[in-house]
Amino acid sequence: MAHVEPWTHRLKQFCQEKNIGEIVYQDVSDRRGGRTAWSTIAVINNIQYPARFWYDGSRMEQAKEDAAEFAFGILKEAHEKQRQSASHYQHSLAT
Numbered sequence: 001m002a003h004v005e006p007w008t009h010r011l012k013q014f015c016q017e018k019n020i021g022e023i024v025y026q027d028v029s030d031r032r033g034g035r036t037a038w039s040t041i042a043v044i045n046n047i048q049y050p051a052r053f054w055y056d057g058s059r060m061e062q063a064k065e066d067a068a069e070f071a072f073g074i075l076k077e078a079h080e081k082q083r084q085s086a087s088h089y090q091h092s093l094a095t
Contacts (some may be wrong), residue, residue: 007068011042014072018079019084021045023071025064042067049074 005013015023024043029036037054040063049071055063 007065007072011068011072014075015044018075020075023068025067027060027063038063040051040064044071044075054086056081 012023015021021044023067023095026043027038027086028041029038036057038055038057038060040050041061042049042064049067051063051066052070053066055062
């Protein structure tokens with residue numbers, strides 16, 4: 001089976017390649033009954049990308065990967081749309 005890079009690594013590499021900015025991960029907790037649920041927020045250029053789920057404290061690495069995957073998807077889609085818009089604009093100027 002092929003080795004797949006963690007989302008945190010992919011996000012860091014993407015941000016470096018596109019000069020997007022540094023990533024800061026913030027762990028957050030929520031007391032729920034007798035237990036505490038944990039999650040992570042990836043912050044890039046003061047924009048928050050929260051993990052989609054809450055986790056047990058022993059699964060904090062999964063929360064970080066979840067936040068990184070969410071941020072990566074949004075940033076990649078935005079970058080592709082921006083690239084398509086620029087390409088369309090350049091094509092319009094050429095015709």
